[in-house]
Amino acid sequence: QAKAAGRNTIRFFDPEIQTVIMARLALEADLERAMALNEFRLYFQLQANDQACVTGAEVLIRWLHPKRGLVSPAVFIPLAEETGAIVAIGDWVLEMACRQLQVWQDQPKFCHLRLAVNVSAVQFHRPDFTDKVSGLMARYSGVAGLLKLELTESVMLDSAEQVIRKIQLLKNLGIRFSMDDFGTGYSSLAYLKRLPLDQLKIDQSFVRDIASDPSAAVIIQTIIGMAQNLGLEVIAEGLETQEQLVLLKQYGCHHYQGYLLGKPLPIDQFEALLEQGDLSLALKQAPI
Ligand code: C2E
Numbered sequence: 001q002a003k004a005a006g007r008n009t010i011r012f013f014d015p016e017i018q019t020v021i022m023a024r025l026a027l028e029a030d031l032e033r034a035m036a037l038n039e040f041r042l043y044f045q046l047q048a049n050d051q052a053c054v055t056g057a058e059v060l061i062r063w064l065h066p067k068r069g070l071v072s073p074a075v076f077i078p079l080a081e082e083t084g085a086i087v088a089i090g091d092w093v094l095e096m097a098c099r100q101l102q103v104w105q106d107q108p109k110f111c112h113l114r115l116a117v118n119v120s121a122v123q124f125h126r127p128d129f130t131d132k133v134s135g136l137m138a139r140y141s142g143v144a145g146l147l148k149l150e151l152t153e154s155v156m157l158d159s160a161e162q163v164i165r166k167i168q169l170l171k172n173l174g175i176r177f178s179m180d181d182f183g184t185g186y187s188s189l190a191y192l193k194r195l196p197l198d199q200l201k202i203d204q205s206f207v208r209d210i211a212s213d214p215s216a217a218v219i220i221q222t223i224i225g226m227a228q229n230l231g232l233e234v235i236a237e238g239l240e241t242q243e244q245l246v247l248l249k250q251y252g253c254h255h256y257q258g259y260l261l262g263k264p265l266p267i268d269q270f271e272a273l274l275e276q277g278d279l280s281l282a283l284k285q286a287p288i
Pocket residue numbers: 045059060061072073074077090093118119120150180181204237238239240257258259260264
């Protein structure tokens with residue numbers, strides 16, 4: 001029957017697959033309207049060092065869908081990257097982060113905090129990306145030195161020269177760069193060495209298994225050694241247990257982010273957590 005329909009005809013023989021496709025199309029349509037309907041929210045997850053100082057936060061987007069509730073970025077960011085909606089979403093996240101940094105500038109308790117913002121490769125590769133960010137830095141003066149952009153290894157699929165040029169241009173304004181989910185991508189060491197990064201972020205899959213899987217522990221030690229050789233800071237993401245913290249510290253990682261220290265929170269709850277101040281307990285208890 002399918003053959004008889006000919007080569008150029010698409011038919012959904014499996015109603016389950018059809019349901020999945022319809023749901024995706026509906027989500028895609030909702031996503032196009034989400035920005036105008038003000039449905040995105042920003043959450044903040046603290047980053048701390050082994051001196052028990054909160055150094056800042058990572059900005060994590062959520063989509064408050066009228067019917068579905070909070071939709072995870074793991075679901076809608078890949079979709080937004082395919083449709084191109086990620087460009088407007090990414091612009092908005094960056095601007096909100098700059099605005100938050102500016103607000104904190106007048107508050108002695110918070111004025112030292114840095115914000116890390118995720119930048120999609122699709123967004124980064126747009127020809128006007130550096131112009132847009134430069135424009136933002138002009139409008140929000142004084143925040144560039146507090147801003148960190150998290151790239152993933154997928155940016156390296158483009159020509160090295162282009163990527164280096166863009167990073168360098170923004171670094172000249174004072175912006176820092178981190179390589180997110182490090183260890184999960186395809187980046188060659190030769191390429192990595194040429195990128196003017198400031199930080200490597202160890203992927204949470206390795207942190208999760210650090211105590212149970214010897215190969216995860218070896219990968220983490222290798223990443224830390226590599227970062228030291230390249231003069232980069234290392235941060236571990238997905239830190240959940242005291243046991244993981246002890247091992248990370250022992251291997252020479254001094255910056256952390258994860259549920260052990262704090263979950264991603266809306267801004268008011270994030271500020272309240274910092275003001276209450278006992279989050280450093282976990283860090284203070286860890287030996288070494
Ligand atoms: P990511 O940048 O690697 O962010 C870390 C993810 O791990 C976040 O998931 C965070 O909530 C989660 N996480 C933090 N600590 C722990 C922990 O201790 N245990 C576990 N199991 N998970 C932890 P989230 O917020 O769902 O974000 C998922 C991904 O979506 C992010 O991964 C990032 O790639 C992307 N994303 C989030 N916000 C943005 C954004 O504004 N722009 C872009 N382009 N991507 C974003």
